[in-house]
């Protein structure tokens with residue numbers, strides 16, 4: 426069966442870069458463009474050559490290092506009122522960008538023509554027509570972005586259609602309906618797109634342009650609007666990776682593509698490429714220096730995370746019970762989260778992931794679940810601290826090895842001047858019956874304590890030298906208690922190959938940190954030992 430094509434047009438490098446907080450270097454832009462190319466996106470808008478020096482150079486750099494399959498597109502506006510396209514200096518850098526395709530945006534809304542451009546409705550039609558004809562005469566193919574299409578159509582449908590007709594008669598191959606202010610709702614997009622498709626078919630043209638859609642997310646409906654337009658006959662969707670864009674963003678292509686391809690049967694990117702979507706989404710968020718949205722549909726870390734016991738129990742029997750697609754199709758994976766919302770099914774799945782086979786009828790399983798729920802009630806949170814949960818599980822199963830025992834610690838903090846503060850920690854530890862007293866300094870109490878513990882244990886466990894504390898998060902659990910509030914500390918550690926997270930809770934921030942640091946070291950040592958001597962536990 427052949428699937429209809431819906432062309433995906435990515436504008437992350439132009440409209441995406443208009444999001445507050447994003448500033449891309451030329452190198453970032455090149456890396457993103459190549460990743461989108463590898464994902465199979467057919468049109469990639471690179472920027473507005475001439476609007477800034479970076480965008481000019483980006484297109485030149487791409488000429489030296491071209492994309493393999495995507496069309497790179499330059500973006501610009503129609504000529505200025507009262508000039509001619511041939512003499513408008515703005516088109517010079519567009520031509521020197523050397524792209525085959527140019528996207529030209531023009532005004533559809535009479536309000537913008539009169540009040541924004543301060544020109545006549547007739548002159549705006551001439552600006553659209555001249556600009557397109559000029560660029561085509563220079564060998565370019567044109568995508569026409571009808572800015573404020575839906576608002577313009579609602580105010581003055583006759584004039585809005587005239588602007589589209591002017592672009593079609595001048596030779597634009599795509600007419601893209603833009604919901605620039607993002608205020609239009611899905612049913613309106615459906616209805617108006619249908620009207621446009623019919624109108625365009627009724628014009629007497631040598632070649633009938635195709636319709637595209639460009640939506641913004643100000644009403645939270647950018648993706649829904651794009652899908653409705655496709656249902657009404659649009660065959661190009663413009664959007665951005667992770668929905669980045671001006672104000673509330675653009676249609677998120679990481680949501681649009683799987684919906685179109687996996688649900689509505691359109692061909693957007695190769696069937697052997699869609700599994701790269703999650704990886705590409707995360708890479709782009711890394712390059713734009715924004716934390717990935719963990720709850721993003723399809724590609725978020727939590728998109729296929731199951732937390733409620735009822736869900737986990739059912740998903741074990743058949744994933745379709747709580748998943749709308751197979752996560753692997755978009756390169757994501759199923760995760761089972763452990764928390765006070767868990768049932769025995771969560772415990773069994775987690776145990777298996779730790780190499781522990783449990784029988785759900787064994788009373789110890791219930792005991793683990795009860796301990797988990799009691800500790801979460803006290804403020805512990807295990808969903809992000811799976812290393813602490815594994816230690817808890819091993820303790821209940823009596824398989825938690827005693828690698829060291831801490832007899833006590835002292836921390837002394839010294840603040841002498843505004844700029845000078847230091848801490849000194851002393852710990853007493855026993856390992857294999859031998860007692861060690863070690864002290865270390867740090868720039869704060871947690872760092873001093875961590876260093877003193879490592880110092881005490883290093884000669885017994887040399888692998889500790891590889892462990893690093895990679896993240897430290899503190900959360901106040903009952904803020905109304907002020908400085909005597911209960912604190913939860915999450916510590917992420919790494920041995921260079923693996924990362925693990927541990928948790929501590931106390932009204933004393935140092936004690937909470939201490940619990941998390943000690944479990945972090947213990948878990949790291951367990952990992953080292955299990956790499957050297959793999960063990961599995963079976964409890965039935």
Ligand SMILES: CC(=O)SCCNC(=O)CCNC(=O)[C@H](O)C(C)(C)COP(=O)(O)OP(=O)(O)OC[C@H]1O[C@@H](n2cnc3c(N)ncnc32)[C@H](O)[C@@H]1OP(=O)(O)O
Pocket residue numbers: 440443473475476477502503504505506530531532541542543572605671
């Ligand atoms: C819907 C969209 O997202 S469109 C893309 C928006 N993106 C950007 O604006 C980012 C890049 N923009 C820029 O770097 C600058 O705004 C430039 C280089 C384009 C223009 O800078 P300036 O010449 O200093 O003008 P300025 O930004 O103050 O105003 C924009 C001008 O473009 C005009 N303009 C807006 N749309 C169009 C259009 N479709 N056709 C022709 N002119 C237009 C405005 O009327 C205004 O003209 P004016 O200076 O005579 O009032």
Ligand SMILES: CC(=O)C(=O)O
Pocket residue numbers: 440530570571572573603604605606639641
């Ligand atoms: C062209 C464009 O970015 C818009 O109308 O939103």
